[in-house]
Amino acid sequence: xxxxxxxxxxxxxxxxxxxxxxxxxxxxxxxxxxxxxxxxxxxxxxxxxxxxxxxxxxxxxxxxxxxxxxxxxxxxxxxxxxxxxxxxxxxxxxxxxxxxxxxxxxxxx
Amino acid sequence: xxxxxxxxxxxxxxxxxxxxxxxxxxxxxxxxxxxxxxxxxxxxxxxxxxxxxxxxxxxxxxxxxxxxxxxxxxxxxxxxxxxxxxxxxxxxxxxxxxxxxxxxxxxxxxxxxxxxxxx
Numbered sequence: 001x002x003x004x005x006x007x008x009x010x011x012x013x014x015x016x017x018x019x020x021x022x023x024x025x026x027x028x029x030x031x032x033x034x035x036x037x038x039x040x041x042x043x044x045x046x047x048x049x050x051x052x053x054x055x056x057x058x059x060x061x062x063x064x065x066x067x068x069x070x071x072x073x074x075x076x077x078x079x080x081x082x083x084x085x086x087x088x089x090x091x092x093x094x095x096x097x098x099x100x101x102x103x104x105x106x107x108x109x
Numbered sequence: 110x111x112x113x114x115x116x117x118x119x120x121x122x123x124x125x126x127x128x129x130x131x132x133x134x135x136x137x138x139x140x141x142x143x144x145x146x147x148x149x150x151x152x153x154x155x156x157x158x159x160x161x162x163x164x165x166x167x168x169x170x171x172x173x174x175x176x177x178x179x180x181x182x183x184x185x186x187x188x189x190x191x192x193x194x195x196x197x198x199x200x201x202x203x204x205x206x207x208x209x210x211x212x213x214x215x216x217x218x219x220x221x222x223x224x225x226x227x228x
Contacts, residue, residue: 033216042115042202042222043153087153095141097217101152 002026004100006088011106012078020073020086020103028093032064032071035087037102043087046073075105083107111137113205115220122193123228130188130223132203138183139205143217144176147200159186193227200224 003025012018024032031050035043049055049064049071061074073086085102092098112135122128132142144156157173159165159180167173177189186205190197202222207215 035219040200042219045216045218048216096158097155099153099155 002090002092002098004088004090004098006086006100006103008101009104009106011108012075014078014080014107014109016078017074017076018078018105020075020088020105022071022073022088022100024069024071024088024090024098024100026090026092026098029066030091030093030095032062033089033091033097034060034062034071034073035089037085037087039084046086078107080107080109111135111205111207111216111218113139113203113218113220115203115223117223118221119224119226121226121228124194125192127189127191128193128225130190130201130203130225132186132188132205132220134184134205134207134218137205137207137215139186140183140208141206142180142186143204143206144178144186144188145202145204147202147222149200153202156188190225193225195227198225198227 006022033048034046036046037043047062054063059076064071085104087102088100089097114133116131142159145153147153155168156171157165157167159178161180161183165178180186200222204217204219206217
């Protein structure tokens, strides 16, 4: 079957760095997406990886290892506004997104 | 990124009535649109996938006669919740994706969501 695993909740301190891990198993693979979702709002696109390696975009970076079925989202210089749920989603061979349940990130001052 | 709008943002209706939600891609042509439902503190649940000009593909357990989807053009899809009941109260989110000429599937962008409350 198809499956996405990510931690349910993480806590970090303002100004610090946090890494949110995601492992996936899909029928075929066409890329890994990360989305941010604030409470009561729709998800917003953060990153897309289809090749192995690290993609850096400002304070956020995303890493992919296709051989390990593993990705992580790295958030640097955490700000209070980064408190949100972070959704990992893998695209399967039919171009459908398989969603993780999301990781709720709590930022403390 | 691409912009997807959704209307209305909030709707309150009486039990038994029908509600239509519109989803529009504003600056790109969406060959595929998706409708999701999300209950509080739960993950996104895909309801159906629609390709422009063809019938929607519904996920298992989603009643196609209750949740009518029309993807009439490359920029508009509608979801109609027919004979709404209180248990249909939820956050409904659409997303849209375009396809390049070489078949590559672009990133999926979300609308802002519609909060439905059925009394």
